[in-house]
Amino acid sequence: MIPFSLWHLCFAMDILQNQIIQFLYFIVALVVTLTAHEASHALVAYYLGDPTAKIHGRLTLNPIAHLDPIGSLLFLLTQTVGWGKPVPVNSANFKSPVRDSALTALAGPVSNFILAFAVALPLKYLGTYLPDAINLLFWMVFHVSVLLGVFNLFPFPPLDGSKVLGLFMPRKFYNAYDNYLNNGVKYFVAIILVDVFILRSLFGFSFLGYLMQNLSNAISAVLLLGT
Numbered sequence: 001m002i003p004f005s006l007w008h009l010c011f012a013m014d015i016l017q018n019q020i021i022q023f024l025y026f027i028v029a030l031v032v033t034l035t036a037h038e039a040s041h042a043l044v045a046y047y048l049g050d051p052t053a054k055i056h057g058r059l060t061l062n063p064i065a066h067l068d069p070i071g072s073l074l075f076l077l078t079q080t081v082g083w084g085k086p087v088p089v090n091s092a093n094f095k096s097p098v099r100d101s102a103l104t105a106l107a108g109p110v111s112n113f114i115l116a117f118a119v120a121l122p123l124k125y126l127g128t129y130l131p132d133a134i135n136l137l138f139w140m141v142f143h144v145s146v147l148l149g150v151f152n153l154f155p156f157p158p159l160d161g162s163k164v165l166g167l168f169m170p171r172k173f174y175n176a177y178d179n180y181l182n183n184g185v186k187y188f189v190a191i192i193l194v195d196v197f198i199l200r201s202l203f204g205f206s207f208l209g210y211l212m213q214n215l216s217n218a219i220s221a222v223l224l225l226g227t
Contacts, residue, residue, distance in 0.1 A: 022136070029140040030075055031063045033112055033148050034084040038066035040111035041087040041104055048100040050093035058087050074196075075148075083151075086158055098166060098174070105163035112149030116142045117223050124227045143216075146223070150215045156188040157181045 039061055042053035053059055058066065071083035087104075094100035119138040127135055153161040162181055169177045192208065200206045 025137050025140045028137065029144040030072065032141055033115060033145045035061055035063045035066050036111045036115050037108040037148060038084040038087055040107040044107035045089050045104045048094055048104065050090055052088045052090045056088050102164045102167035105160040108160050109149040109152045112145040113223065116145035120224055120227045146216045146220050147212060150212055150219060157184040
């Protein structure tokens with residue numbers, strides 16, 4: 001018979017091992033989803049006439065080219081907020097700069113939702129036949145893909161949603177909006193820092209996390225329903 005204290009130690013070690021495995025899977029899922037997201041920006045920009053991303057080595061599925069140290073670390077810490085290295089785009093190469101910039105930006109979140117849908121198919125129809133490790137990895141990719149797609153649709157620079165919103169901006173306001181795109185990053189970073197590190201510490205509540213969780217749950221339900 002295992003002594004009571006030793007049993008607790010074994011139980012704790014088992015929990016720790018599971019947490020480490022889940023964290024490693026989360027890292028793999030993060031790398032896969034960020035790579036798909038940023039490579040999709042580069043691909044659509046190139047298709048629409050801008051070779052800038054290709055020239056800078058971003059038209060690739062090599063994760064090293066797309067991972068942003070700060071954005072990746074923040075995603076690991078919060079498991080909610082994060083981003084990849086911005087893909088360089090020269091809108092002057094587009095036939096329709098406003099429209100094509102918006103399409104290039106939209107490609108990132110769309111790629112995440114497509115990836116989530118793709119892994120949801122085997123989970124739904126083959127889940128009982130797949131090894132537990134594959135099931136866990138696919139669920140992690142699904143979860144991170146949806147979170148990353150939702151987060152990047154927020155209309156704050158440098159997130160993709162800010163450029164997509166520009167497509168619907170009346171022309172007479174576009175110069176002012178373009179100025180917002182160029183100078184709004186510092187305000188959004190401040191919002192993230194306050195939300196993640198101050199609100200959560202003081203009140204145990206993250207507004208961005210709450211909003212993202214509800215939006216992600218809604219989109220996840222739609223994606224799973226569509227499989």
